[in-house]
Amino acid sequence: MNTSRRFLLAPAWRLAPLAGRICLVASLALATLALATSPPVAAQERTAVIGARADVRPWSDPLEALGTLRADESVTLSATVTEIIAELNFRDGEAVEAGQLLIRLEDSEERAQLRAAQAQRDERRSAVDRLSQLQSRNMAPRADVEDSQARLRQVEAEIQGLEARLTNYRLRAPFDGVVGFRNISVGSLVTPGTELVTLDKLDVMKLDFSVPEVYLAILSPGLKLSARSVAFPEEVFEGEVASIGSRVDPVSRSITVRAEIDNPELRLRPGMLMEVVLQRSPRQAVVVPESALIPSGDRQYVLVIDEADENRLERREVRVGERRTGQAEIIDGLEPNELVVSHGVQRAREGDRVRLLGIASEENSIREILEAHREEGEA
Structure with a gap:
């Protein structure tokens, strides 16, 4: 009985190494088959990135x-006399030209005085002409001629004074501009210092x-x-x-x-x-998108795309100057027009060959590149 049990157990122990060898051979065969059926490395999907050119642009700190x-010019037109508003020639916020009449105050009395002075001037001018003719014939003394000329100059001065006073009743735009709100009305009584319009x-x-x-x-x-x-x-x-x-x-x-x-x-x-x-x-500075920078401690790097070597990536240290929103100045380490990875930096590695979806620029935005790539995939 014992002899029979030992006989049955002995073959199972001897068969264990043989089963291990069979499993090893099967594994090697499956691995060989997997390598044979897998695509070559060059045909595998490359990391998709978006690039940007290192442009030379005007820059400043x-x-x-x-x-x-x-x-540029600003004035508030005010009244200089006490009088009633007779005419308003502007609307709120209207653009006016230099010399345009904006406000006229009642000036009938002053214009009447001006007409009287002008009539007096004509009379005295005629008197000067008559005395001058008589004096040329020695029929009038020279003193009378000089007195009449003085009276003529006096009335002419009065006319100039009246004309100057009349300008206080007419407010004109001193320059081209835009008037403010009209807070006055025809018939309002204004006094010196009253602000009329800006x-x-x-x-x-x-x-x-x-x-x-x-x-x-x-x-x-x-x-x-x-x-x-x-x-x-x-x-x-x-x-x-x-x-x-x-x-x-x-x-x-x-x-x-x-x-x-x-x-x-x-x-x-x-x-x-x-x-x-x-x-x-x-x-003038070399500028790249700020998203292209890879910080490492106190140093900055970029991934340069070598277009001549099937878009192989090179990790290069650069020296960064001033920054703006979304842009960075490169002082050293990058030449103008070199292509760098601006989006997809996290997935890309030095030495990889990448699939360039597009080059971002002012004319070609990131969104446009992604939408164009999506449409190509759907097609």
């Missing part, structure tokens, strides 16, 4: 400030802002700047420095700068708050 707009010249705006005195050395007339307003968040208004204040504020240690901004569409208004970016140290 921004200096930010807050400023207030003022009209007039602003808005085709060019003055922008006043303060700059710390440490930047005084870089300030000069003609320095370019850009300005934004919350009223037009998508609009950038370009201008330049017109003048620099003559004094530094001893409390804030800042100096006032005045710039001029063209306003042909008259959208900007006096009193508006503007965010100013002063373009100091203007230069």
Whole structure:
């Protein structure tokens, strides 16, 4: 009985190495089959990225400030005499030309006095002519001629005075501009000092802002700047420095700068708050999208796409200068027109060959590239 049990167990122990060998051979066969049926490395799907050119662009170091707009010319027309308004020739917010009559006060009495003075002038002028003829014939003394000429000059001076007074009854626009609200009516009695209407010249705006005195050395007339307003968040208004204040504020240690901004569409208004970016140290710089930068400690890298080597990636260290929103200045490490990975940096690795979906630029946005690629995939 025991002999039989040992006989049955012995073959199972001896068969174990043989089963292991059979499993090993099967595994090798499956691995060989998998390698034979898998695609080659070159045919495998490459990492999709979007590139960007290292462009040479005008660049500057921004200096930010807050400023207030003022009209290029601004005046409030006021009455200088006590009289009743006889005529109003403008509407609220109307654009007027220089010399245009805006308001006429009642001036019938002054015009009557002017007509009387003009008649008197004609009379005395005739008297001077008669006495001059008589004096040429020695029939009138020279003194009478001189007295008549003096009286003529006197009445002419009175006429000039009356004409000057009449200008106080007619208020004209001193320059081209836009009038404000009309808060007066025909028939209203006005007195000296009464404000009648405002007039602003808005085709060019003055922008006043303060700059710390440490930047005084870089300030000069003609320095370019850009300005934004919350009223037009998508609009950038370009201008330049017109003048620099003559004094530094001893409390804030800042100096006032005045710039001029063209306003042909008259959208900007006096009193508006503007965010100013002063373009100091203007230069030409190599610029890449900020998304292309790969930070590593205190160093910055980019992935350069070698187009001559089937879009192979090269990890290269660069030195970064100033940054703007979405852009970075490259001081060293990158040549103009080189192609770098701007989107897909996280998935790409040095040495990989990538699939370039497109090159982002001002004419070809990221969204347009992705939409075009999606349409190609659906087709």
